[in-house]
Amino acid sequence: EIVMTQSPALLSVSPGERATLSCRASQSVGSNLAWYQQKPGQAPRLLIYGASTRATGIPVRFSGSGSDTEFTLTISSLQSEDFAIYYCQQYIIWPPYTFGQGTKLEIK
């Protein structure tokens, strides 16, 4: 099973600033990585797949990068609606599909 580790667990950033979230895989996943956003009381929604491709309707301020074992989700200029929990997920070796434990992005 591939273990996904996200850092930091909690990130405090001011609106309008850039946020950088990290995800590390215990072995190479190539570009087979997705990112999800979950707001309180809501289901997660897909942001990024293929490590860097934005899903339909996702604003351009969200960008994904990385490959193999190191990945980054960058939000270029934080809006109030971006404060949420973010999860990464690998889909190269399954079952099981595995998620990181999440990064909570809070307002500074």
Place this chain on the structure above:
Amino acid sequence: EEQLVESGGGLVKPGGSLRLSCEASGFRFIMFSMNWIRQAPGKGLEWVSSITSTSTYIHYADSVKGRFTISRDNAKNTVYLQMNSLRVEDTGVYYCVRDAVGIPPPLWFGPWGQGTPVTVSS
């Protein structure tokens, strides 16, 4: 609009059973693999089970293998999760999730239902 609506959650005693249902609309259900993903209170996401469009391939997490059964009825646009021998650690919100792409196997996930809560407690 693509929509997934779960039902069937509730409070059950350890060792009991529940059957979750998820009715899909707004897309060609038969074209997509379907999944159940759960979230324990205050915790992260855990994939539970997947079923391909014609039920040819079915997979389970080790934590539920032998206790949970996924199935689907393409005529009713519905996927099910039969949960037996429930444990306290099965408590959480269960999300019905569609495969994003429609070409098997499922890879990344979206859209998601709103979730149905399951509480296993004596």
